[in-house]
Amino acid sequence: MKRDMETKLGRISSRSSRRLAFFGVFLFTLVMITKEGMETVLMLFQIHDAKLVTGVVLGVIGATAISWAWVNFGHLINVRRFFQVTSIFLMLFMVQIGIYSFHELSEAGVFPNSEVLHDATEPFSPTGLYGRWFSVIAIGACAVWLGAAWRGTR
DSSP: OHHHHHHHHHHHHHHSOHHHHHHHHHHHHHHHHHHHHHHHHHHHTTOOOHHHHHHHHHHHHHHHHHHHHHHHHGGGSOHHHHHHHHHHHHHHHHHHHHHHHHHHHHHTTOSTTHHHHHHHHGGGSTTSTTHHHHHHHHHHHHHHHHHHHHHHHO
């Protein structure tokens, strides 16, 4: 992916002035980072609770640690495997959202025989027996798949 992006950027920059292309990418990056920073600062100005400030500080420390780890160890990640696991997790997450949406719509009485549908989907609701464990099962399924794939390529 990196090579493809570099090739496309190189092709675009060779057509016109290289300095202009560099300046455009630099300016876009600068504006995006500034925008995100300003949004974060404006939200943080609204915090007056000491526990929330502690959470923000711990979050910044965590983000810094993750960034450091990504810079130093990111080259070790198998990008193909990463996207495979991410797509599996997103599919399972979409199933979860679909089940929750169906449950909530039946609770609101949108469907015919909504009461029966609501009772049938209650165990799959966020507070139901299976719904509480769905996230853990989805993450566990991804971890098992990743472990099996890793073991298969060894």
